[in-house]
Amino acid sequence: MLIVHHFAVSQSEQVVWLCEELEIPYELVRYDRDPETRLTTEEYKAFHPFGTAPIIVDGDVLLVESGAIVDYIITVYEHKFSLPKPIDLNRHCIIIELIDGYPFLVCNIKKIDKPEKIYVELMSIIVRLASYGLIHSDFNEFNLMINDNGRVTMIDFARRDGSLQPDNQRFPSGIQALADYVHSLGLKFGMYEDYGNKTCAGYPGVLGHLEQDAKTFASWKVDYLKLDGCYADITDFEKGFPAMEKALNSTGYPIAFSCDWPCYQEYVKMKPNYTAAAYTCNLWRNWHDIQDSWDSVYSTVQWFADNQDRLSPFHGPGHWNDPDMIIIGNFGLSPGQSRAQMALWSIMAAPLILSVDLRTIPDWAREIILNKNLIAINQDPLGIMGRRILKLDGDIQVWSKPLKDDHVAFVALYSNPDTTPIRVSVNLTDLGLTLYADYDLFESFSGNYIGRFHFTDIYSFLINPSGDVHAFYAQSVTTKTGFRRNF
Incomplete structure (x- = not known):
């Protein structure tokens, strides 16, 4: 059973x-x-x-x-299903029982005593189903089947041309109207799709329709496309994702391309072709989906640190490793852990993609997300992926990111959940600050001035446990020493 x-x-x-x-x-x-x-x-x-x-x-x-x-x-x-076979590749059945999240009371049919009412009753049902977005707007071909108990079990063949169709209930004016509204606000419009036969949630994918769907996205004025990898052969990704990129470029409409290409291959310990991914995609997912928990965020950070040597060469302007979304403002992270995710994503020069309801986000979370200093570190024009440069006793690790004008940003992370705040002391030379004689240090979140340090000095700071961070950045103030950084 x-x-x-x-x-x-x-x-x-x-x-x-x-x-x-x-x-x-x-x-x-x-x-x-x-x-x-x-x-x-x-x-x-x-x-x-x-x-x-x-x-x-x-x-x-x-x-x-x-x-x-x-x-x-x-x-x-x-x-258990009474379904017809698809007539050709461009037509498929939409099965009522498998539509996700719809109210199916519309599918219950009362017993029809008078045969002359059948046509009227069926057309009434069809109109109601159309209003829910369960059938397409072209009524010239559909197939309605009724079981012995009077319940609708299948309805409609998809449009002959096989093009993607918006959900009429969620998008009554269509996708392009929504995109136009988003653009009128000075924003960009993004869309999720899947390289496979269908998306992870069971909606139509692009496989077999790459050029057609690319033209649809361009006609809708989609600025950003995320292409997932469910229900697809991962050995086909090295051909399939570049084919989608070619189809998008051929439309002439600029669309940023986010790929879930390497992550599926990393899951099964298959070595992704990051050279091809960087050539094809503007950004790509590398590892597991972020969940709303500190354990998930921390494990992602550790994976990127452990694999930084093979990831960083492919990271830079126009082609970015993507550790997944910012989950600050939900339920799984404390304020300190939220500070940590924002600081570390900024150090990694990661895409800052939010996964939170902006209508209900708490003020403290909004302040972290909108911190101008961290965003500036993230958006530094060099686009260098930050690295873990130190692992100290007591679950302390230090990350570093070179910035323009020989400035450097740092994040110290304290992951131990079962202790109290700890004072950390580190020599500036161990931080790689050896190129200049003196440096001014600033706290990253507040921008407050910490002090001036010689490159041989020791910098001490207090850091809270359980995933909190101390973030700071260094600006050179004197002539070069002649030494080079050790990273």
Whole structure:
């Protein structure tokens, strides 16, 4: 029997509902959220270390991620579906039971006593479904099937031309109208897609339609495209992502290209071609998705530090390593840990992409995100990827980033969660500050002047535990010493 591990208020509700609709026998194992953090419990993480939902177990099979689960159910329980086969490659079935997150009360049909009412009733249903964005606007071809119990189970073939269609409920005026509004505010408009047959959430992907979809993105005036890698052969990425880049460039409309190319290959210890990625993509994901927790942020930081020698040569203006999104202002990071993520992402010259509801973000988080000094460090025109240069006793590590005019930015991170603030002392020569005789030091968050130091001096500072940082930068004030930095 299918076992659904159900995490309250999560995508596992889709799987529960799908089993109910298809009358698949299943056992429901419920898990409550942590009452304080509202996150998954350790019991749930025993199945999935990141604590994401849904999860199903079917005999010896354990599956996570909703897209994989839906594919599995479609394959194993195919006899539950009454579906036609696609007529050609440019047409596909939209299955009501598999649409994510829609209110399906519209699909319940009352018994029709008088046959002459059938046409009127069906057209009424079709119009209602169209208003929910569940069928396309061209009514000249559709296929409505009804089971013996009077429930709609399948509706509509997709448009003949196979082009991507906006969700009419979410975007009633279309994508281009939304893009025009965003542009009127002086902003850029971005879109998510997938190189595979479908996106990670099950929506249509670009595979087989690269040129067509690139033209669609250009016609919608999309300025930024993130291309994921679900439901695709990772050995095909070295050809597929450049093909998408070529298709985008051929439109003549400038579109920044974000690739989830290397990360899928890094997951399986396959060596990505970073030379090709840097030539093809404006930025690319390298490692696991950031979750709303300090453990996730810290593990990402450690991975980048451990792999900095092979990543940094490909990092610079126009082609950036991407450690994933800024999660400051959600629930998983303390203010100190939030300071750490912003400071470290700035040191790494990482893309600053926010994942937070800006309508409800706390003031303290907004101040961190909008800190002008950290943004300036991140946006330094040299575009050099910062590096971990020191690992000190007591879980202290120091990162450094060269800036223009021979200035240098630093971040000291204290990761130990079970201790008190600690005083750290470090020689300026160990920081690589040997090119000039004297340096002025400034605290990065406030911009406050710390003091003037000779390159042979020791700099001491206090740093809080549990993922907090001390961020500072150095400006040269005297003539060069003749020494060179040691990094």
